[in-house]
Structure formats: structure tokens, C-alpha cells
Amino acid sequence: MQKIKTGDVELRKVFSETLFELMDSDPDIMYLDADLSGAIGTSKLIAEKPEQAIDVGIMEANMVGVAAGLSVKGKIPFVHSFGTFSTRRCADQVFLSGCYNRANVKIIGSDPGVSAQSNGGTHMPLEDVAVFRAFPEMKIFDVAEPNLLRFILKETSEEYGMTYTRFPRKFKGTYYDERQDFKIGKGVVLREGRDVTIIASGLEVFEALHAAEMLSAMYIDAEVIDMFTIKPVDAELICASASKTGAIVTAENHNIIGGLGSAVAEVLAEHCPVPMKRIGARDHFGEVGDQKFLIDKFAMSSGDIVLAAQEVLSRRN
């Protein structure tokens, strides 16, 4: 069983350090930013690696197109902006210049959902995953853990194709150790359980692990799965766990429409239907507020997951 630890390193530091390592080892790996390198901690990277790292200015559409053009010539560009602007702001460029053109761009969206905090509703991506899930061949990862972030950055740089990775830049929590093995398309069982399955991603993994502790005190044995790989989603694991527990709760830092909850619901409905409930933003906009305040206000807390677990259990029984 995985335990939550308070980390001492912000994810943006892990991001910039990993990019330094990747770019040192492969001169074709590049980094483009749209005037948010100061926010994501890559200013030093841009200053020290001018041949590989470029701040293009506030032009996300051009950034994605340039990255796609670079990739067709063999470069491996990562592009970053806040999750709102690296997805919906340039959705057609990602679709056509990226996916349809079979380019190789690694899109990073920082501060997904409630982690946008004081930047508020304009900057709070609760729809980014939904936008990209319908783009053919696009892979989508929801990450809020340093070891997982290192893996995703390295793995996506090595495999050709379009990817989108979202992570909260200032978050520090951790629940994996350095030896954890990951695989794209494979979720990770963080806690085995018999009664109910909580499938979570990103920041909501922490809420899910807390919820499992709370449920345990109520003699409910919850299984917790980190489904960081939203697309491709791990249908095999979802069905295996659903047939074991017979009750599913999903928890995502995103609108419940079009994200992880929808992906899991599609698998369950087609292959292994069991009672389920989705936790996440319930089709509303974001707003200014601290992360904890927003998690409570949007009914995405561990307590909300516990209530959802009780509801699906009552429907199952």
C-alpha cells in the first residue's frame, strides 16, 4: 500500500531538472514556452540552452505549429503554457498541425483544475482533458507526483506521437518511491481492497488515498487506482477491479464530463457494468480560491469520495 508523504520539491523543479537532463542527453529534444517560463521554472533552461529552448512570446497557436514543424524535421519539442492556453487556446493547431499532421509534440499544461487557485476561472482548466480526448492518437496524462512526472517526461520524449501532460506546478506531495515501475496505458494499484474501487488521477489521488483511510475506519475496504494514463486508459485493470469490488468511484480534478470519469464509464458500460459515481467539477466554471477551498466547494474532497463510495455500495447491495 502506498503512503502519502509531504515532498520537499515543487513539481516545476522536477520538470525543469528533468528537461535539463533529457536535453543534455539528446540535442534534438527542445523546449518552447509562451512567456510563462518564469511561472514554470524554466527561465534558466532558456538562458543556458538557446539552441534547444526558446521563449516564443505570447502566441500559443504559433508555438504549437512551430513545434510541429520542428518535429517533422526530427526535433522532439516540449511546449508549455498554463493548461487552459496549451489546450483550448490552440485546439485546432494541436488537432491539425499536430495530430492530423502526425507530428511529435509533447504538450504540457500546468496548473490543471483547482491548482490554478488565485488565477481563477479564466486560467482554470477543467475541460482540457475533454478537449483532447476526442483527438485521434493523442495520449493524455494527469500527474501530480514527482516520480511519475519524471517517468512521463522521459517516456514521452522517447516515443513518437502527440501527448498532453497536465500537472500542478507548485505541488509537493508524493506517494511513489524512486523504484516504482510505470507503463503508459497501465494504471497503478496503490491500495488493494475488496469492497469498492476508487479510480483517481492527478491531485485527486491524494483525496482518494485519504478517503480509503476514512473508509477503512468504517470497515469498508477500498481499492485505490492511480489512472494517470487517461488515454490510453487501462480498460483491463478497470474491469478486473470492477469484477472484484462491484462498485466504482472516479475522482478527477476536471469536469466530470469528458475526462477520467467518462473514460472509466465508457469502459464499464461496454464491458463490465457495475454501479459507479463520478467525483469532479460538476459542469461549472472555475473560480478564484485556495486549492483546499476549491476542492471542498467543488465537492472533490476525500469526504465527498467517502459519500460516493457509500452510495455506490448501497446501489450494489
Added chain:
Amino acid sequence: MNFDKKKIDLFAIDIRENIVRTIASKGTGHVGGSLSIADTLAVLYGAVMNVDPENPNKEDRDYIVLSKGHAGPALYAALALKGYFPMETLQTLNKNDTILPSHTDRLKTPGVDLTTGSLGQGTSLAAGAALADKLDGKENYTYLIVGDGELDEGQVWEFALFTAHQNLSNLITFVDANGKQLDGTTEQICRLGSIEKKFESFGFNAITVEDGNDTEQIYNAIMSAKAEKGRPSAIVLHTVKGAGIKRYTKMANCHSVAVGKDELEEILRELDEKRDQIRGCRNAEN
């Protein structure tokens, strides 16, 4: 290289013939914007570009990015005439399972380097390709073709800022300024003002080609652009939509029109007369 105007003018007529034949095989298509850029493609493929039809993906080739992707039939005609694929393939335009979709697709058509179709997007793709070449110290060029209506797209101006800032002199942008877009003239729909002054103010070396359907003027502009090493160049081609075929130049707008059998015969006769003129007189007007 000496420019053989007669040879290139004949090539441009061959491209025109195959544009209308190709579109006639489907019945309808983007005639006007394909014809307006035919002379530029004749110059590029006949006298300028480092490409090899036998090896369409050769590493050091010049890139072509047709950002006004709907002019695909013009590029397909040039590519087929150069031998990238059999001439008969042109008759499959927009038909089921074709390798020639209405908008250019790098994965389907040999000789197409980047996929375009959503206007404005070819610009940034071309900039990325040119930037990669510059970073790798390569000598080849990227040739980008945009329409004047396409300049309405904001992405074009993001591209222009970026390309000038990065000093991508290995990228040559052609603006096919035929003055018309789908819904009317560029003057009616959204005034562009001086395209040259706009690009100049963004940091480009802007070159005017007063007759954008004159192959020699186009060639000279490209040579002038290649001599400019400090800035990217934008060649503004003042063209005529439907150029080279009377029935289309006379139309108020020939953006997308039907081409019937009778019309095709009339057009082929007109093009044959032009060929005779060129063969008979070295300085004949196109």
C-alpha cells in the same frame, strides 16, 4: 542559373491544363486560387527548388508548404508533371481512397512536405521546419505559400513576429495576392491595406512582384530573397484569381467552380493557342 522563360512559361501552361483537367474529373473544385499560383509553382519546380521526384524524402531537399492548402490541385499538377506520381493519378482528386485530397496532406502525397488546410497553420509549420534547418546548420530553403484572404488569420501575424525575431532568412514566404477570397474581394471583406508595408513593419524583407503571374518577375524576386541573409523575405505576388484562362479571370469570383466538358475543351484550345504563341515568339506575353 540562366532563367529560361520560354521553358517555364510552357511548364506553367502544362500546370494550368492539368489543374482544370483534374478539377473537371471531379466536376468542381478550387479553380481560381490554383490558377493564380500556377506560375510560382512553375518557377519553383522548374528553376529553383532542390528536390528529387525519384526520392521525394531526400534529406537536404527544399520544403514546400502550401498553407493555402485548397490550392492542392495546382501543387498536384506540378508534382505529377515532375514525375512524383503518374499523371493518371490526377484524375483521382477527391475521390474515394485517393492520395490527392482537396487540401494537401504530407502523409498521402509524395512531394507534399507538410499537411495544411486550416488557413494560417502552414505558416507556423513552415517556420518550425526552417528553424530546425537553421539550428542544424543546413543550407536548404523552405518555401511557404499563403493566400491574401488567409492573412485575415491571426496566426499569420504571430508567425510573422516569430519568423522575423528568429531571423529565418531560409524561409521565403509568397503571398498570393489575387485580391479575392471566398465571399468577395479582400477589399470588401476585410481590408488588408499594403501587404508589403505590413510584412516590412514586422521585420521582413518585403518584395513586390507587380505581375505575380509573370514567371521572370517571380524568379527575380526569389533570387533577390535568397540574396537577403539577415531577414526573412516575403514576396507579395500581385496575381489574378483564375489567371491564364479567360473565362475565370472574367468571373466575379472563381474560388470554387464547376468545370464541365464543354468548358474544358474551350480552355484546352485557349491554352494550346498560348503554347503556340510562346513557341513562336520568345518574348510573347503569357
